[in-house]
Amino acid sequence: MEINVITLFPDMVKQTLSYGVIGKAIEQGLLVLNCFNPRDFADNKHRRVDDKPFGGGAGMVMMYDPLIKTLDHIKRLGSNLGQVIFLSPQGEKMLQSHCNEWAKQENITLICGRYEGVDQRFIEEHVDLEISIGDYVISGGEMAACVAIDALGRQIEGVLGSEESAASDSFMNGRLGYPQYTRSDLLGQSGVPSVLLSGHHEDIRKWRDDQSLKLTKMRRPELLEGTSES
Numbered sequence: 001m002e003i004n005v006i007t008l009f010p011d012m013v014k015q016t017l018s019y020g021v022i023g024k025a026i027e028q029g030l031l032v033l034n035c036f037n038p039r040d041f042a043d044n045k046h047r048r049v050d051d052k053p054f055g056g057g058a059g060m061v062m063m064y065d066p067l068i069k070t071l072d073h074i075k076r077l078g079s080n081l082g083q084v085i086f087l088s089p090q091g092e093k094m095l096q097s098h099c100n101e102w103a104k105q106e107n108i109t110l111i112c113g114r115y116e117g118v119d120q121r122f123i124e125e126h127v128d129l130e131i132s133i134g135d136y137v138i139s140g141g142e143m144a145a146c147v148a149i150d151a152l153g154r155q156i157e158g159v160l161g162s163e164e165s166a167a168s169d170s171f172m173n174g175r176l177g178y179p180q181y182t183r184s185d186l187l188g189q190s191g192v193p194s195v196l197l198s199g200h201h202e203d204i205r206k207w208r209d210d211q212s213l214k215l216t217k218m219r220r221p222e223l224l225e226g227t228s229e230s
């Protein structure tokens with residue numbers, strides 16, 4: 001899968017995604033990450049990418065022209081833009097289901113805002129979807145884009161090794177995950193539910209299933225609404 005990221009801070013995105021399973025997926029070419037900086041396409045005198053908002057008010061706004069020129073450049077390279085997604089607190093809230101869907105695509109293009117955001121005309125003309133990572137404001141779309149890429153990357157075949165699996169992750173089956181325990185020299189086996197030490201796979205599967213359901217009912221009952229488990 002190929003992901004284009006339009007960002008004023010390409011190194012921040014590349015660096016953040018260079019660790020762990022996602023870093024390995026990029027190294028192996030399972031995930032191709034192309035970053036483009038709109039500043040490279042700002043042909044005004046000082047290569048400015050932002051300007052004051054019409055109507056006044058605080059802050060600056062990312063200008064239409066460098067953004068559209070960046071998109072044109074990507075198209076000229078022969079790369080498919082796929083769905084164009086603007087990371088924005090005003091967007092619909094990102095869910096696991098969005099990430100699963102993106103992971104099936106060959107291309108997507110993520111736009112990272114900075115300052116007070118992006119000229120609305122660019123959003124209306126060129127953005128297919130606005131996505132928020134939560135009800136809070138961060139300083140730029142880069143971290144939001146990295147969250148999206150990490151979450152979708154885990155769903156691409158071959159990205160997680162055989163010892164890791166997304167199948168038991170929270171939200172994969174509409175529930176939270178179950179508690180995990182491992183070896184401790186300091187604690188020994190104290191506090192570990194005995195079923196996990198029993199070696200009985202069916203009992204362990206059932207215990208995990210019960211724990212996952214219990215935790216979901218307690219912490220996120222809305223996830224179960226409309227299911228037989230609510």
Ligand SMILES: C[S@@+](CC[C@H](N)C(=O)[O-])C[C@H]1O[C@@H](n2cnc3c(N)ncnc32)[C@H](O)[C@@H]1O
Nearest residue numbers: 087088089113116117132133137138140141144
């Ligand atoms: C300082 S924010 C601008 C916030 C904007 N003035 C508003 O109130 O909606 C700058 C950029 O960070 C990104 N951003 C901030 N919060 C985000 C969130 N919750 N989800 C996704 N992107 C976010 C967006 O790309 C946004 O354009």
